[in-house]
Amino acid sequence: MFKLPEDINHFLKFFQKQGFQIYIVGGAVRSLLMNLPIKNWDFTTNAKPEEIIKLFPQAFYNNQYGTVSVPLKINQSDDLKPSQLILEVTPFRKEGKYLDFRHPKKISWAKTLKEDLSRRDFTINAMAYDGKKIIDPFDGRKDLQNKLIKAVGNPDERFNEDALRLLRAIRLASELGFFIEEETKKSIKKNARLITKISWERIRDELLRILASHYPAEGIIFLKNTNLLKYILPELDVCFAIPQKSPKRHHIFDVGTHSIMSLKYCPSKDVITRLATLLHDIGKAKTYRRDETTGLITFYNHEIVGTKLAKEIAHRLKLSNEQTDKFVRLVKYHQFTVSELQTDNAIRRFIREVGKENLPDILDLRTGDRIGSGAKPTSWRLELFKKRLVEVQKEPFKITDLKINGNDVMKILKIKPGPKVGQVLKKLFDQVVNKKIENKREALINEIKKMN
Numbered sequence: 001m002f003k004l005p006e007d008i009n010h011f012l013k014f015f016q017k018q019g020f021q022i023y024i025v026g027g028a029v030r031s032l033l034m035n036l037p038i039k040n041w042d043f044t045t046n047a048k049p050e051e052i053i054k055l056f057p058q059a060f061y062n063n064q065y066g067t068v069s070v071p072l073k074i075n076q077s078d079d080l081k082p083s084q085l086i087l088e089v090t091p092f093r094k095e096g097k098y099l100d101f102r103h104p105k106k107i108s109w110a111k112t113l114k115e116d117l118s119r120r121d122f123t124i125n126a127m128a129y130d131g132k133k134i135i136d137p138f139d140g141r142k143d144l145q146n147k148l149i150k151a152v153g154n155p156d157e158r159f160n161e162d163a164l165r166l167l168r169a170i171r172l173a174s175e176l177g178f179f180i181e182e183e184t185k186k187s188i189k190k191n192a193r194l195i196t197k198i199s200w201e202r203i204r205d206e207l208l209r210i211l212a213s214h215y216p217a218e219g220i221i222f223l224k225n226t227n228l229l230k231y232i233l234p235e236l237d238v239c240f241a242i243p244q245k246s247p248k249r250h251h252i253f254d255v256g257t258h259s260i261m262s263l264k265y266c267p268s269k270d271v272i273t274r275l276a277t278l279l280h281d282i283g284k285a286k287t288y289r290r291d292e293t294t295g296l297i298t299f300y301n302h303e304i305v306g307t308k309l310a311k312e313i314a315h316r317l318k319l320s321n322e323q324t325d326k327f328v329r330l331v332k333y334h335q336f337t338v339s340e341l342q343t344d345n346a347i348r349r350f351i352r353e354v355g356k357e358n359l360p361d362i363l364d365l366r367t368g369d370r371i372g373s374g375a376k377p378t379s380w381r382l383e384l385f386k387k388r389l390v391e392v393q394k395e396p397f398k399i400t401d402l403k404i405n406g407n408d409v410m411k412i413l414k415i416k417p418g419p420k421v422g423q424v425l426k427k428l429f430d431q432v433v434n435k436k437i438e439n440k441r442e443a444l445i446n447e448i449k450k451m452n
C-alpha cells in the first residue's frame with residue numbers, strides 16, 4: 001500500500017463507487033515504487049470517455065488518444081499549497097496496426113487492463129495501481145529494482161510500431177540513471193534509422209529532456225553507441241573521428257569525447273547551456289588541419305564554422321528564437337580570452353556580444369570545456385577575468401546610463417536641441433569610461449560647465 005494524496009484517493013474511490021475500474025498508470029506508478037515525487041498522474045479505466053465526462057462536468061475531451069483531462073484541486077501534502085492538477089484519464093486502449101512508425105491507424109478500446117498494459121512501451125511503464133495493489137504482468141517491478149529499461153514484448157516490433165520509443169528508452173535511462181536491457185539495446189541499434197520517421201519537434205523534446213536529465217553525458221553516449229546520434233546530431237557524430245592530441249596542445253581526447261566530457265562537467269542545469277557546451281566545438285570537424293612535418297593539429301576559425309552549424313542545428317531542432325539566440329551566442333563566443341592584458345573596453349565588448357544575461361552560462365561552458373580537456377576547473381586568469389566582469393559592469397556602458405541627460409546639457413549650456421548636445425554627452429561618456437570623472441550628477445554638471 002502506498003500513501004496517496006487524499007484527493008487522488010478520493011478520485012479513485014469515486015470511480016470505483018460508480019462501478020468502474022480505475023488505475024494509476026505510467027510514470028506515477030514508477031515514482032510511487034521509487035519513492036519519488038509525482039508530477040503528473042495518468043489513469044486508465046474501463047469507463048468510456050462519455051461516461052467519464054458525465055462524472056466530471058469540468059472535464060474536457062478533445063484529443064486523438066481518447067484521453068479525458070480532469071482538472072482537480074489537490075492538496076499534495078501538508079507543506080505544499082493546494083494546486084490545480086490535470087488528471088489524464090484514458091480508457092483501456094489497444095493499438096491496431098501502425099501506419100507511419102508513430103501513430104496507430106486507429107484507436108480502439110480494449111476490454112482488459114492487461115491488454116492496455118501490453119501496448120505500453122517499457123516494463124517499468126507497464127504497471128498499474130488501484131489504490132490497494134500493484135498490477136504488474138510484465139515484471140516491471142523487478143526491472144525497476146535492477147534499474148533496467150526493457151521493452152514490453154518483442155523490442156523490434158515495438159520500435160517498428162512507434163520509433164519515438166527509441167529515444168524514450170534513452171531519455172528514461174538518463175532521467176532515472178538506468179541501463180538499457182541488452183536485447184532492447186541491440187534492437188535500438190538495429191532500428192536506429194527509424195528515428196528519421198519522427199518529427200523534429202518530438203526528437204527535440206526528447207533530446208532536451210536527455211540534456212536536462214541527471215545523466216546527460218551518459219545519455220549522449222547511449223545515442224552514440226546505438227547509432228541514433230548519426231541521425232539526430234550528425235555534426236557531433238563525425239567529431240569522434242577527429243583527433244586533437246598533438247605537440248604543444250593540452251588536449252587529451254578526440255573532439256567528440258571532449259564534447260561529451262565538457263557536458264559531463266558543465267555545472268549549469270540550463271538545457272540550452274548544456275546543449276551549447278556539448279556542441280561548442282562542432283566546427284572542428286570541418287576545420288581540422290594537421291601539419292605533416294610538425295604533426296601540429298589546428299582548427300583555425302572553428303568557432304566561425306561552428307556558429308554556422310549551430311544556426312543550422314537550432315533551425316533543424318526548431319528551437320525558439322530565444323533559445324536559438326542564446327545557443328548560437330554561446331557557441332560563437334566560447335573561445336573568449338581571459339588575458340589579464342585585455343582592456344576594460346575589450347571586456348565590455350565581450351559582455352555586449354555574449355549578452356549580460358548569458359555570462360554565468362558562458363562561464364559554466366568554460367568550466368566544462370576546461371575539465372573536459374583534462375585541465376583544472378579554473379585558473380587565476382579566469383578568476384581575475386570573472387572579477388573584472390563584475391567590475392566593468394559597475395560603470396556605464398551606454399550614454400543613457402550617464403547620470404545626466406540631454407535636457408541637462410541644454411539647460412546648463414543654454415543651447416537648443418542639435419548635434420552639440422550629443423557631442424557633449426559622448427565626451428562625458430568617454431571621460432567616465434576612462435575614469436577621468438565619476439558618473440555622478442554633480443561631477444558631470446561641473447564638467448559641462450567647464451565646456452561653456
Ligand code: ATP
Binds near residue numbers: 025026162165
Ligand atoms: P513522465 O510523465 O515522468 O515523463 P511517464 O512514464 O508518465 O513519465 P508519459 O509520456 O506521461 O510518461 O506517458 C505515460 C505512459 O504512457 C507511459 O508510462 C507509458 O506507459 C505510456 N506511453 C507513453 N508514450 C508511449 C509510447 N510512445 N509507446 C508506448 N507507451 C507509451
Ligand code: MG
Binds near residue numbers: 026027028040041042
Ligand atoms: Mg506521465
